[in-house]
Amino acid sequence: MDAPNGSQDTEQTLDSQVKAFFDSAPPLQNMNDIIQKLNHFIQLNSLSSENGIGRRIVCVTSGGTTAPLEQRCVRYVDNFSSGHRGATSTEYFLKAGYAVIFLYRRGSFQPFCRSLPDDPLLECFEAFEGLNIQVREAYSKALKTAIVDHHAAVASGLLLKLPFSTIFEYLQMLQIISKPMKDIGPRAMFYLAAAVSDFYVPWKDMVEHKIQSGSHILDVKLVQVPKMLSVLRKDWAPLAFCISFKLETDSNILLNKARGALEKYNMHAVVANELSTRKEQVVVVTIDDKITVQRDKSKADDDVENPLIKLLSQRHSAYIEDSKRTR
Amino acid sequence: MDAPNGSQDTEQTLDSQVKAFFDSAPPLQNMNDIIQKLNHFIQLNSLSSENGIGRRIVCVTSGGTTAPLEQRCVRYVDNFSSGHRGATSTEYFLKAGYAVIFLYRRGSFQPFCRSLPDDPLLECFEAFEGLNIQVREAYSKALKTAIVDHHAAVASGLLLKLPFSTIFEYLQMLQIISKPMKDIGPRAMFYLAAAVSDFYVPWKDMVEHKIQSGSHILDVKLVQVPKMLSVLRKDWAPLAFCISFKLETDSNILLNKARGALEKYNMHAVVANELSTRKEQVVVVTIDDKITVQRDKSKADDDVENPLIKLLSQRHSAYIEDSKRTR
Numbered sequence: 201m202d203a204p205n206g207s208q209d210t211e212q213t214l215d216s217q218v219k220a221f222f223d224s225a226p227p228l229q230n231m232n233d234i235i236q237k238l239n240h241f242i243q244l245n246s247l248s249s250e251n252g253i254g255r256r257i258v259c260v261t262s263g264g265t266t267a268p269l270e271q272r273c274v275r276y277v278d279n280f281s282s283g284h285r286g287a288t289s290t291e292y293f294l295k296a297g298y299a300v301i302f303l304y305r306r307g308s309f310q311p312f313c314r315s316l317p318d319d320p321l322l323e324c325f326e327a328f329e330g331l332n333i334q335v336r337e338a339y340s341k342a343l344k345t346a347i348v349d350h351h352a353a354v355a356s357g358l359l360l361k362l363p364f365s366t367i368f369e370y371l372q373m374l375q376i377i378s379k380p381m382k383d384i385g386p387r388a389m390f391y392l393a394a395a396v397s398d399f400y401v402p403w404k405d406m407v408e409h410k411i412q413s414g415s416h417i418l419d420v421k422l423v424q425v426p427k428m429l430s431v432l433r434k435d436w437a438p439l440a441f442c443i444s445f446k447l448e449t450d451s452n453i454l455l456n457k458a459r460g461a462l463e464k465y466n467m468h469a470v471v472a473n474e475l476s477t478r479k480e481q482v483v484v485v486t487i488d489d490k491i492t493v494q495r496d497k498s499k500a501d502d503d504v505e506n507p508l509i510k511l512l513s514q515r516h517s518a519y520i521e522d523s524k525r526t527r
Numbered sequence: 528m529d530a531p532n533g534s535q536d537t538e539q540t541l542d543s544q545v546k547a548f549f550d551s552a553p554p555l556q557n558m559n560d561i562i563q564k565l566n567h568f569i570q571l572n573s574l575s576s577e578n579g580i581g582r583r584i585v586c587v588t589s590g591g592t593t594a595p596l597e598q599r600c601v602r603y604v605d606n607f608s609s610g611h612r613g614a615t616s617t618e619y620f621l622k623a624g625y626a627v628i629f630l631y632r633r634g635s636f637q638p639f640c641r642s643l644p645d646d647p648l649l650e651c652f653e654a655f656e657g658l659n660i661q662v663r664e665a666y667s668k669a670l671k672t673a674i675v676d677h678h679a680a681v682a683s684g685l686l687l688k689l690p691f692s693t694i695f696e697y698l699q700m701l702q703i704i705s706k707p708m709k710d711i712g713p714r715a716m717f718y719l720a721a722a723v724s725d726f727y728v729p730w731k732d733m734v735e736h737k738i739q740s741g742s743h744i745l746d747v748k749l750v751q752v753p754k755m756l757s758v759l760r761k762d763w764a765p766l767a768f769c770i771s772f773k774l775e776t777d778s779n780i781l782l783n784k785a786r787g788a789l790e791k792y793n794m795h796a797v798v799a800n801e802l803s804t805r806k807e808q809v810v811v812v813t814i815d816d817k818i819t820v821q822r823d824k825s826k827a828d829d830d831v832e833n834p835l836i837k838l839l840s841q842r843h844s845a846y847i848e849d850s851k852r853t854r
Contacts, residue, residue, distance in 0.1 A: 321651075399744075420748075422745040422747070423743065424744070
């Protein structure tokens with residue numbers, strides 16, 4: 201049976217929105233360099249593994265995207281996100297044996313660095329005998345963890361970091377990443393924790409120069425960013441295990457919105473989090489159940505990402521096994 | 528003679544815009560703490576000096592302000608500015624003998640730190656024998672300068688750093704700073720290098736919760752931020768020496784815009800800079816002349832802020848002398 205006309209129309213609309221978005225986007229800089237790094241990373245992690253079928257690879261997206269309002273960008277609409285969720289999750293994914301592609305907003309939190317103060321360089325060090333520098337005792341442990349663990353992950357080829365700023369960069373990079381990820385089938389996971397702009401100004405509609413401030417009202421009209429989650433699931437990497445996030449400030453609508461996103465974008469799970477409690481608990485919404493995950497409050501340094509990544513890793517393993525059986 | 532009615536009307540409009548802005552702004556956190564630090568800083572630097580009349584004090588503003596679109600801020604309009612100009616100028620003001628109040632955007636460039644890479648902590652250090660950390664040789668000098676010089680300036684009471692993010696925080700803090708600065712008369716300078724939002728959404732007009740993304744077009748209407756430069760010159764600190772900046776991407780309109788700002792806001796000088804050449808040269812526009820200031824290209828590490836701050840410091844000295852004669 202053919203899909204009803206309404207659904208066909210929707211697909212055609214989405215396809216044309218996606219085409220309009222990518223046609224409008226300014227070309228990505230360093231594209232060849234990114235592709236080369238990615239291919240190398242995925243090859244490397246597909247060879248070596250305990251079970252001989254290659255390591256699981258997750259793409260963690262983190263931080264907020266910007267939507268420029270001017271081509272020579274002075275003003276832009278930004279989506280607030282510290283990147284704490286993505287950075288912390290990356291640490292637990294590495295611990296769970298994954299290789300991680302960390303697609304992050306420039307300046308957002310980095311894995312292993314979240315115990316450091318806002319401006320670590322100026323706060324963690326002090327001058328010593330006038331001319332030398334030394335680590336302040338209070339930050340000694342956090343600083344060692346940050347630098348030693350971070351460098352170890354990068355040096356061992358288990359962590360690949362790729363930065364973005366604009367929504368144009370983010371979605372182009374996500375598409376590029378999905379190509380080699382498609383080739384590894386169900387071993388790939390997308391963990392889409394970035395706060396992605398819902399609206400953007402098409403590049404060609406933007407004024408080239410700075411918007412002048414003569415008038416009393418600035419009226420900015422933004423159009424909707426096409427729902428790339430659908431495209432990722434349907435075309436870019438159909439076998440990858442896909443997790444998206446739903447953040448709301450209003451807890452009354454959160455679970456319904458999460459369930460809606462699960463069905464609409466055909467995700468394997470949606471992590472529902474409310475702004476004020478997001479570091480304490482989240483709800484993992486799947487087609488069959490809703491699982492509340494909480495950090496262990498008896499341990500001062502436990503994170504909600506600890507049980508969350510354990511759960512998702514188990515589900516991903518089960519998904520890989522299922523895929524083998526149905527192949 | 529009375530001012531013509533038109534001008535009175537304009538003033539009344541500005542007064543009511545200013546009132547509306549501050550009435551709308553969410554109250555500043557840590558206000559008492561900021562006031563206490565400020566008063567201490569200005570007192571300290573008013574006692575000690577070579578000439579017995581107290582040190583000159585400059586308030587350098589730096590980085591861009593944000594205009595939130597939601598009360599529980601997820602989305603906001605941001606003004607791009609790295610804060611490089613403000614951070615570099617602060618170093619040269621300190622060298623010229625000023626005490627500096629550095630009012631900066633969280634996460635923007637800090638004085639003495641501009642030779643460091645984007646993510647200094649992870650790029651400047653390396654793991655050493657597995658468990659310790661050491662400075663990478665290539666960054667050794669830049670890192671020592673950053674930490675030693677920065678801490679020396681703060682510890683000696685010559686540098687006070689105050690961070691902001693939103694336009695509401697920025698303008699409230701500028702008003703608070705102007706109170707003790709007013710008391711020191713012409714010894715005070717304002718060097719307003721921050722990229723301040725021209726438009727904002729009044730706090731009471733904002734939705735409390737996250738804007739929902741159901742519709743295809745997001746239409747954001749922002750109103751003009753009142754021209755606080757006028758208020759600063761007229762009411763907040765009428766004797767302070769005031770420098771503002773004009774940044775344009777279109778060089779054809781730059782000097783006219785700078786001259787316009789000089790007259791409109793009654794500045795002592797406007798520094799005109801074009802986005803693409805701003806690190807090489809600027810034009811200082813005063814009522815009498817236009818002076819092009821360039822960095823010394825024969826020296827690899829010279830900055831345009833070096834001759835710029837020398838020029839402004841001379842002009843400020845002349846202004847202080849003038850004020851004595853006319854008192």
